Amino acid sequence: MEGKKILKFQSEVKQLLHLMIHSLYSNKEIFLRELISNASDALDKLRFLSLSKPELNKKIQKLCILISFDKNKKNIIIRDNGIGMSYDEIIDNLGTIAKSGTKEFLQSIKSNTEKNSQLIGKFGVGFYSAFIVSEKVSVRTRSVLSDEYDGVLWESKGQGEYSISKIKKKETGTEITLFLKTSEIAFADETIIKNIICKYSNHISFPIKMEAKETQKNKIITSDLSPKIFWQQINTGQALWTRKKSKINDIEYKEFYKNFFNDDHNPISWSHNHVEGNQEYTSLLFVKGIIDSNDLPLNVSREILQNNQITKIIKNSLTKRILIMLDNLSKNNPDDYQVFWKEFGLIFKEGPAEDHLNYTNIVKLFRFSSTHTQSEIQSVSLDDYVSRIQSNQEKIFYITADNYLSAKNNPHLEKLKEKNIEVLLLFDRIDEWMMNYMTSFNNMEFQSISKNNAYLEKIFSNKTTDQKKSEKDLSSMILRIKSYLKDRVKDVRFTSKLINTPAAVTTDENDITTQMSKLLISTGQNSPEIKYIFEINATHPLIIYIFKLKNQIKFNNWIDLLLEEALLSECGNLEDPNKFIHRINTLLINHVHLKRQTRNQ
Numbered sequence: 001m002e003g004k005k006i007l008k009f010q011s012e013v014k015q016l017l018h019l020m021i022h023s024l025y026s027n028k029e030i031f032l033r034e035l036i037s038n039a040s041d042a043l044d045k046l047r048f049l050s051l052s053k054p055e056l057n058k059k060i061q062k063l064c065i066l067i068s069f070d071k072n073k074k075n076i077i078i079r080d081n082g083i084g085m086s087y088d089e090i091i092d093n094l095g096t097i098a099k100s101g102t103k104e105f106l107q108s109i110k111s112n113t114e115k116n117s118q119l120i121g122k123f124g125v126g127f128y129s130a131f132i133v134s135e136k137v138s139v140r141t142r143s144v145l146s147d148e149y150d151g152v153l154w155e156s157k158g159q160g161e162y163s164i165s166k167i168k169k170k171e172t173g174t175e176i177t178l179f180l181k182t183s184e185i186a187f188a189d190e191t192i193i194k195n196i197i198c199k200y201s202n203h204i205s206f207p208i209k210m211e212a213k214e215t216q217k218n219k220i221i222t223s224d225l226s227p228k229i230f231w232q233q234i235n236t237g238q239a240l241w242t243r244k245k246s247k248i249n250d251i252e253y254k255e256f257y258k259n260f261f262n263d264d265h266n267p268i269s270w271s272h273n274h275v276e277g278n279q280e281y282t283s284l285l286f287v288k289g290i291i292d293s294n295d296l297p298l299n300v301s302r303e304i305l306q307n308n309q310i311t312k313i314i315k316n317s318l319t320k321r322i323l324i325m326l327d328n329l330s331k332n333n334p335d336d337y338q339v340f341w342k343e344f345g346l347i348f349k350e351g352p353a354e355d356h357l358n359y360t361n362i363v364k365l366f367r368f369s370s371t372h373t374q375s376e377i378q379s380v381s382l383d384d385y386v387s388r389i390q391s392n393q394e395k396i397f398y399i400t401a402d403n404y405l406s407a408k409n410n411p412h413l414e415k416l417k418e419k420n421i422e423v424l425l426l427f428d429r430i431d432e433w434m435m436n437y438m439t440s441f442n443n444m445e446f447q448s449i450s451k452n453n454a455y456l457e458k459i460f461s462n463k464t465t466d467q468k469k470s471e472k473d474l475s476s477m478i479l480r481i482k483s484y485l486k487d488r489v490k491d492v493r494f495t496s497k498l499i500n501t502p503a504a505v506t507t508d509e510n511d512i513t514t515q516m517s518k519l520l521i522s523t524g525q526n527s528p529e530i531k532y533i534f535e536i537n538a539t540h541p542l543i544i545y546i547f548k549l550k551n552q553i554k555f556n557n558w559i560d561l562l563l564e565e566a567l568l569s570e571c572g573n574l575e576d577p578n579k580f581i582h583r584i585n586t587l588l589i590n591h592v593h594l595k596r597q598t599r600n601q
């Protein structure tokens with residue numbers, strides 16, 4: 001041993017170690033998963049390095065991870081013949097935290113003490129988890145690029161400092177010895193170690209071997225009378241996705257997902273396929289997924305991989321597969337699909353704009369709130385909508401608003417509700433933008449009911465005799481309003497859309513909608529000013545009352561009030577709310593005076 005140095009851990013490592021050791025760590029056994037995963041990474045790195053250094057080829061013939069234990073010495077040893085570490089690398093890797101993920105983990109831990117133990121499971125916390133069960137950890141390592149006198153011994157009790165010295169090490173690779181705390185000595189046990197490996201590390205593609213003694217069952221033919229030690233492979237050595245679908249049960253898929261992706265929850269669904277043909281690959285998809293193919297180039301720069309023709313073909317077919325998987329889930333297990341939609345619906349809504357190729361299959365998976373279900377829960381599919389459509393209905397109606405209640409109570413819905421025509425209620429912020437791309441379904445166009453349009457006119461053209469008479473009687477009112485409002489509105493007209501509401505505003509077919517304008521403004525862009533069409537319900541008692549007003553000032557005041565009400569309902573706010581409040585108060589005072597006068601007479 002040469003030049004032993006004592007060095008201090010970076011302060012974040014100290015924090016992490018403190019947490020590891022003192023937090024309520026219910027899941028102590030994961031220390032082995034983390035160390036095996038590091039060993040497996042080290043083997044992968046060596047394999048990768050050998051691509052550019054053929055002299056390392058013979059080292060990659062027998063890559064493996066060896067685990068041994070000694071109950072009496074209270075230790076567990078994890079060995080790999082991977083890439084190893086040099087003196088400087090070990091200081092960088094085991095003395096500091098360079099990974100942003102670990103920093104993020106520390107951050108979340110600090111602000112969320114209650115969920116600490118849950119959180120630890122979510123992040124791969126790596127090497128330092130060894131200190132959960134060990135009072136001392138010793139690492140003997142030698143980089144494949146160093147000679148035998150450049151081995152390194154790193155030791156620490158996990159209390160703020162570590163020692164480091166140069167040693168002679170014959171083999172390249174890393175050997176980690178865990179000196180177990182007395183309270184954790186139970187981990188030095190064959191069955192326990194085997195179970196942990198099978199639970200967390202079965203999918204590791206390198207053999208994980210354990211020291212085993214000869215027993216009656218696994219007798220080795222030997223002339224020697226003393227029991228033989230040999231290395232027994234514990235993991236199946238075959239990644240889960242490479243096994244036959246029929247030989248894997250649901251529990252294995254679920255456990256694999258949770259361990260591989262560091263997730264506490266079970267996957268909602270998965271799709272496991274082996275494809276043969278021009279390209280051969282296996283995929284196991286949980287939205288997060290694994291693709292295993294020998295056809296991909298070994299030169300794994302992300303750009304090269306993404307632009308590769310084979311990657312593009314695989315990507316296209318996997319997108320289709322995921323859409324089929326979701327479609328099956330939505331049909332066979334709508335409750336689980338609802339969980340998916342709640343979590344990912346917003347992202348999914350980017351689909352029509354981003355992926356024209358799969359447009360039909362994407363929009364089929366959309367779920368909406370509608371006037372039929374009368375619920376904020378987005379559960380209506382476009383197929384559901386079409387199945388309930390009226391015999392003469394040619395379009396799919398929708399309305400966009402800031403939230404469910406303003407969509408549901410929008411006055412534009414009044415007549416449609418009476419006619420039993422279903423309307424989709426869209427109130428996610430992305431919806432208005434999405435509707436620019438979601439133009440049709442099953443050859444039916446979408447139609448916003450707050451936009452003026454010839455088809456909507458047609459739907460409402462079937463006016464009652466009362467309505468026709470009222471509109472005829474009140475026809476002069478339109479001109480009177482127009483000459484007062486002038487260019488404050490684009491047009492004034494009668495409407496038969498409304499029942500309980502005296503007036504409403506709509507936008508012209510080719511004009512920008514209120515929601516789109518709001519979206520532009522909220523993203524810091526300029527929005528053109530909207531000129532609304534002011535629509536009057538000629539059968540409403542208030543309109544009939546106003547029509548009869550001879551006093552022009554009073555008439556104008558009422559028209560202002562109706563326009564403000566309509567704008568408030570459409571936009572959710574007013575340019576000058578105080579003016580509106582003042583107007584209402586004046587009208588109320590007049591009303592009270594009038595009542596008093598009548599009583600006094």
Ligand SMILES: Nc1ncnc2c1ncn2[C@@H]1O[C@H](COP(=O)(O)OP(=O)(O)OP(=O)(O)O)[C@@H](O)[C@H]1O
Pocket residue numbers: 034037038039041042080082083084085093094099123124125126127128174
């Ligand atoms: N057996 C090993 N052989 C070679 N290098 C290793 C080994 N174990 C750890 N290392 C080095 O130490 C670094 C830190 O390990 P640590 O487990 O803390 O984090 P990580 O492996 O980068 O991430 P994760 O949190 O996902 O495990 C690794 O990135 C690797 O470079």
